[in-house]
Amino acid sequence: MKAKLLLTALTLSVALTACGDNGGNGNQSSDSNAGTSNEQTSGGNASGNTKSGDDLAYEKTAEPVTLSIGFKIPDDKLKSGDTNENNIASRYFEGLTNIKVVHSWEAKGDDAFKQKVNLAIASNDLPDAMVVDRNQLRKLIDNDMIEDLSDSYEKYGSKLIKDIYDTTDGMALADATSDGKLYGLPNVGIEADAPSLLWIRQDWLDKLKLPAPKTMDDLEKIAKAFVEQDPDGNGKADTVGLEGDKAVVYGQKPNPNGFDAIFGAFHAFPKNWIKDASGNIVYGSTTPENKEALAKLAEWYKNGLIDKQFALYKETQEPIVANKTGLFFGPWWMPYFPLADSVTNDTKADWKAYAAPLDADGKFVTHMAPVTDRYIVVRKGYDHPEAAVKMLNVFTRYERRQDPNTEEVKKLDDYAAETGVHIRNFYPFDLLLDYSDAVVKRYNDVQKAIKGEIDPATFDPDTKQVYDFTLAEKENPKKNMDAWKPAKAYEVGGAILANQPMEKVYSVFYGMTRTMETKWATLEKLEIETFLKIIVGDLPVSAFDDFVAQWKKLGGDQITKEVTEAVNGK
Template sequence: MKLKTKKRWNLALVASLALATVLSGCGNGSEADANQTYDPNSKLEFTWLNILHTASPPTDVIKNKLEEYTNSKINFSWVPDASKEERITTALASGQLADVVTITMMTNSTVRNSLKSGLFWDVGPYLDSYPNLKKIPQEVRTAASIEGHLYGVPFQKNMARSGLILRKDWLDKLGLEVPKTLDELYNVARAFTEDDPDGNGKNDTTGFGDRSDLRYSSFKTLSSYFGTPNGWAVDANGKFTPEFDTPQYMETLKYSHKLYENGYLTRDFAVTAKTDQQQQFAQGRTGIYTGMVDISSLENMSQGLQKGMELVPVNKISNGDGKYHVWSEGSGVGGLLAFPKSEVKSEAELKRLLQFVDKLLDKEAFMYMTGGIEGEHYKIDEDGSFKIINQDKWQADVQPFAASRPSEVTYKLKDSNPRKQMANELIQENDKYAVLDPTVPLDSQTNNEQGTELQKIVTDATFRYIMGELDDEGFKQAVQSWKDAGGTRITEEYEAAYKTSQGKS
């Protein structure tokens, strides 16, 4: 039996256009039968509102392979990553959704409210019925849940991917070692700026490149090296403190301001996009980049621009006490594959879609979405190393699917690029040092309603402090403004939710 043809949505990829919807008629011309029987052998046709992390959508090469493997027909609506917040929140508010929706902004107010409102199916009771989904660890399910309800299949990610990439050739030229402390890192940033690391006799290099994303810029990573809590701190009595109201956050502010003031941090970081930050690094204008996962991309981008570039990933920087901390992105959860009840009208449809997601967790599907077709896009060397053999074809056919894998941790590939393999190993090592956000499985109604707007107060104050536009007192006033505008209520609500989760009255 075939499931009925679904509504199809076409999302324009132009930021200035609103979401456009194109509806196709229902296959049987009637409403879904709530008592429809689940047929695991049915041909599944569905729509998927998905995030695009590349410049262009993929070709149909891998899509066709996935459809064949999963007995399905997939109608993708791709939303560019740069505009995902606007597009996804607009889609949620208007109800212009698809059968499967990729949700990555788990702390976004609109997203949290939509999940809590019952807009999506709670898939928690169903996961254990599928061979791959049942293997999702309980701690991942808990971290992805809201008040005990799991409103989608969690994207399984590494616990903590953060770290730095440094120009190893510059370190060697200047006689410097890979830094192990924040003081050593500061000296590297100074030397990369002042000591002509590229040897061209010009004052044209800067230590830290950065971008206008407080969470994924250097600041959050440096903050965790200082021992700042990840998002929130909670003490033995259940008292919550936001990260930006801690001494360690203030230490990071002072450190970052010193970098900026002395020219060791790019002057335009507050208005720099990620792609521009990468280009600065690839062109040899900066020597420190935040994000170990991007090491291969940076090497590829530098081809023809930088001769002799050698990179080294770094994951362990201490504040001098020999201890290591690194912030965890969502406690190993990268978002949800969610199923709106407005589109998925019956339990039978939900089960068939869950079967599809379960199939995506098979190694065959994982390899399609990671490497593509063996012999055409990649090969496995004699030592077991994975190697892309046609970079341009891989980027066109495969790369856009990599971020859509339900899990990036289920299978491990040995990368033929030793620097990338080292970065992969350091990311796995980060599990030992990961600092979790205690509010991930908790809920605050005020944060759902105002959290995104309130965060802008702190983000703006942080950037202004780094650039010397605010002093200590000015930043403290911004924190107080956050508290007065709703932050205090958020704190109290998290404390109450935490107490409930701990079984305390």
């Protein structure tokens, strides 16, 4: 289930594609005949013309091109006669580009795919293009195995993907750049996915006449009241306080029940590499501030303010869905899951989100996630590196619901509705792009339309659909959960992200060092077990000091040295 939750966290912010989800800059046209706003002066393309901008980005290649890739096999069941390599999606994208994608190899699942990529690198037997992670990208660059895509991206990149990369303030492309050369085209994650908000049963809060939470003390009082004062009114002492997860924290992109926000309020950032007050790079889980956070959580657990069973649930969302708790942490998209199930089981449930608890200075402090973690790369010597760029152009345009070929898009949508097949699982590459500020922009645009400040007819299809769902939910509250999910996710979670000032802390390193490859799993296990045992009282808070000493001895000091060298470019 945890893997499923993680996948949900990574994909829900783009999941509205099935029902509409574009975000950001939605009024810009990506019609292949209109996108010449990039004033590029390329030296021409394969057909010898001098087109530029989107005219060139979406133009078919003059001659057929074959692009071999490594492909991750999805669970989807295609119609009889279709294959992973030849199906309704692949045929559509080939028709648009004149680029035929063939599979050098296929792998089922993330682990198997990663192993295949590692083998391809180790044997120097790369397909023409493949998706790699940060560590694999570094190996490929160090061994001069992949093409510099700088010129191909500049010449053939569509306005859409360039606009998306621009929303990251240059961070996405910089992450794939070495010595001034662009070695991969990265995915782009949603910035909104990183903060962990406090979700509360507002109806319980109102019933007990408690104020909205701000401080750690406020949170403690609410948890105590939810445990002791029968907030659900059933006459039984069967409600619990704050929920948790046995992982304790997620560290980057959270799921339900992580304690990340508690650690952030103490300026502790476990699972992230940060700089201390002296400017030294340290592993965030080993700083003294973690001890303060753990002491507070242990105190709450001992006093019954944290669900005593939190580490024992088979699926972390169980008490939320069963409405036994009215208090937990999670990202903005919680109305999709698990809150939709909570409301289905109890239509009185009224969930609200808060940026809390605040730190001692009244600020909401949160870790952030890497803006990118996957890259499409092209093997050194491949004659048509622009083919990978052109493919990224067309399936990103489709994914972001800006494809002007409405009849063909409808065929794809109808096929998906009929078969349950997710078209995105058959894109040439597993590389989704969305505007990094998509959630905030979409929320702001919808609110302006509701106030009559923007004509919703000018919205891109995705923002328009969020707007329609929001109106539908206002007219018939909780009658259609398909409308309730996006309406509440944006109305509640999106509102916090748009309006609440946040102090955002980024990790300075997201990769893997040499020593990490052999010792990180052991160190992670030590960390999770120690933190969890301190919270539930199996170890004293002082055990944190022992953990730090052991972590350093078991390889942490060497890893810290390697991370420092990597960050400083040595």
